[in-house]
Amino acid sequence: LAAAARDIGSSIKSDKDKFQLNLDVQHFAPEEITVKTADGFIIVEGKHEEKKDEHGYISRQFVRRYALPKECNMEAVESRLSSDGVLTVTAPKQTSALKNEKSIPIQQTGPVRKEIKDGMEETGKKEQR
Numbered sequence: 140l141a142a143a144a145r146d147i148g149s150s151i152k153s154d155k156d157k158f159q160l161n162l163d164v165q166h167f168a169p170e171e172i173t174v175k176t177a178d179g180f181i182i183v184e185g186k187h188e189e190k191k192d193e194h195g196y197i198s199r200q201f202v203r204r205y206a207l208p209k210e211c212n213m214e215a216v217e218s219r220l221s222s223d224g225v226l227t228v229t230a231p232k233q234t235s236a237l238k239n240e241k242s243i244p245i246q247q248t249g250p251v252r253k254e255i256k257d258g259m260e261e262t263g264k265k266e267q268r
Contacts, residue, residue: 149203158211158230165224166199174218174228181205181216181228208232 148163160181164172167185175182186200207213211230218228 151205153208155232157232158208160205160228162203162226162228163224164220164226167224169220172220172226174216174226176207176213176216179207179209179213181207181230183226183228 150161152159152161162183164183164185167187171185171187173182173184181204183203183205184201187198189196189198205228207230210232212233213230216228216230218226220226
């Protein structure tokens with residue numbers, strides 16, 4: 140009973156390159172564990188139906204939510220499960236200070252009405268045809 144009541148252990152490491160968490164999920168088979176990201180969180184869930192053990196029957200379920208630092212790349216989160224039941228989830232941090240930078244293409248909608256001479260703009264002149 141003490142082992143069943145014990146909290147599932149986890150550790151978190153965050154440095155300049157990545158956010159990483161390790162979670163003890165040894166009581167769950169790989170297909171009983173899900174890892175997903177939503178709204179800036181990593182969510183790890185584990186659930187198995189009732190199973191017989193040395194003391195009788197037991198079912199287990201957990202949900203853990205970890206807030207990801209804002210500089211983490213949500214699209215590049217990876218998870219690995221070791222043979223001894225430790226789940227490692229890693230989210231690399233983006234190196235650019237402008238992580239939301241996006242180039243916007245300029246679409247020309249009509250004829251250009253400005254002349255450029257010697258690097259200076261002259262807006263008062265119009266082309267005569």
